[in-house]
Amino acid sequence: MGKLDGKVAFITGVARGQGRSHALALAEEGADIIGVDICAQVDTVNYPMSTPDDLAETVKLVEDRGRRIIARLGDVRDLVLLRDVVAEGVADLGRLDIVLANAGIMTHGLDPADRSVQAWDDGIGVILTGTWNTLQATVPALVEGGRGGSIVITSSSAGIKAGWTDTHGGFDSYIAAKFAVVGLMRAYAGRLAEHSIRVNTVHPTGVATPMVVNEFFSAYMQRYPHIAGRSQNALPVPVIEPIDISRAVLYLVSDDGRYVTGTTHVVDAGMTSVAS
Template identity: 35%
Template sequence: MSADIRFDGRVAIVTGAGGGLGRSHALQLAARGAKVLVNDLGAARDGSVNAAAGESAADRVVAEIRAAGGEALANTGSVTDPVAVQAMVDQAMAAWGRVDILVNNAGILRDKSFSKMSLDDFRLLVDVHLMGAVYGTKAVWEAMKAQGYGRIIFTTSSSGLFGNFGQANYGAAKMALVGLMQTLALEGEKYNVRVNCLAPTAATRMTEDIMPPEVLKLLTPESVTPGLLFLASEQAPTRAILCAGAGVFAASHVTLTDGVLIGSGPDAPEQLAAQFARINAQANETVPGSGLAQSQQEMAKVMAGR
C-alpha cells in the first residue's frame, strides 16, 4: 500500500476553478491539506464575461473550502492577461510565501467546423488555453526552480491528442500544451519541477451538449480529480499524458516508429509511397526521451545502411 497523498504545507493555484473540473480539483486539494488560490474569471462557456458572476464563482468555492476547515483565497483575474496572472501569483506568494502546484485548468469552447470558424474564434482559444497556461507557468517557474519543488499540470484533451470534428481551435491549443509540457519537463527536471498533462473526460458545461445524459452521469469531475491529485503530488512522474474519465485512467504517448532508410534518390517519393505501410507500422515504435532522439535514430539507420 502506497503512502497517502497529502498536500500539507503546499500551496496550489487552480485556474478556472469556479465550477466543473477546477472546482473539484480545488476542493480535493484543499481536503488533503493544500492552501488553494481559486481563480475564476466568471466567463461563460464561450468566454463572454459577467464580472459579478466571476466574483461569486470563485468566492463560492473558497467558501466551500473554508466551511470544510480548509484555507483558500479567491482571484478573478483573466488568464489571458499576463499582468493579472502575475498579480494572481503575487497574491498567493504574499499570503503563503510559496507556490508548489499550478493547475492550468481555465478554458472555453467555441465549436464550429473549420470552414465556418472565424480567425478571432481560433485566436481566442489559443489565447485562453495555450497562452493562459504559458503566462501562469512563466509566473511561477523561477520561484519553483529556486525552491527546488514544483508541480505543473496542463489540461490537454482527446480533441488535441486524437482530433474532434468542429474543434480545430480547441484541439490545436490543447495539443500545443503537450509540446509545451514535453520541453518544460526536460528543463525543470533537475530542479524537481515536474510537468505533466491531464486529458479529462467529464460532464461539465464544456461537454453537456455533446454526450447523452446516461453517459454524463458517469463522467463526473470527481472521477477525474484523482488523476490530478497524483500529478500534483510528491510522487508525480514528469512528461506524462494521463487520460481520465469515469474513474478510468490511461496514458497517452507521442511515439516514433522504427523507420525505414529510403535515401534521397530520384525515386525516393515513389519508394516512400510503396513502403509507407511499413514506415507506419507500430510494432517497434518507441517513446523518445527528447526530440533529439528522432535525429539520433535517423542517423543510426544511415550509418547502419553504410
C-alpha cells in the same frame, strides 16, 4: 494527516467545474489555494461561463474544509495580472508547490461562418497562451522555493485523438491548443527536472461540467454527428465526473506520483485507445 499538508497550489479556472473540484480535493488533503477565474463571458463562447457567485462558492467550500484561499477575478490571457495574483498569494500563504493550468473554453460554433476567426483567436488565446502565461507566472516561484513541485496542464482526449473537425475555427483551435500544450508540457518537464519540478498533462474524456452540459453543446453534437460518433467511451459511461479528474490530479501532484514527469495522463474511459 493529508497528502498535501503545508503545500500551496495555484489553480486557473477555479470558479466551477473541474477547477473547483481540484481545489476541494487538494484542500481536503491539506493544501491552501491561490485561484484565478475570468468569471465573465468570452464573446465567442456559446454556453454560459462562470460568474463571481461561482467563485465565491469555491471560496466558501475551501474555507469550509479548514483551508485558506486567495481567489481573484482575472483572465489567463493577462500575464501581468497572473504574476500579480501569484505574488500576492505567495506573500500571503508563504510558498508555492503545485500549479494546475486548468482554465479553458470551447469556442465551437454551429454556423461555420459565425465569427470563425475570432473563435480561433479566443480558443488559442485562452488555452495555449493562457497555459504559457500560467507557466511564466508560476515557474520562478517554484524554482526559487527550492523544494521541487508539480505542474499539471489540463489537455483533453482532443489532445490525443483528432480524427475529424467541423469547418469552424473554434473546434480547430480547441484541438490545436490541446495538442500544443503537450509540447509545452514536455519542454518544461525537461527544463525543470533538475529542480525536481514535475510537469504532466491530464487528458479527460467528456466530463459533466457546464462546459458540455448545456443546450448549445447538445445542439452542436446533433449538428455534427461525426464528432459525436468519434467521442464515445469504451467503458459504459457517457460522461465522467470532475472528481475522476481530481483523483488523477491528486496522484500527479502528491508523493504518489513523485517520479512521474513528462507524461500524458489519460482519464478517458477508453475513448482514445479502445473505442473505435
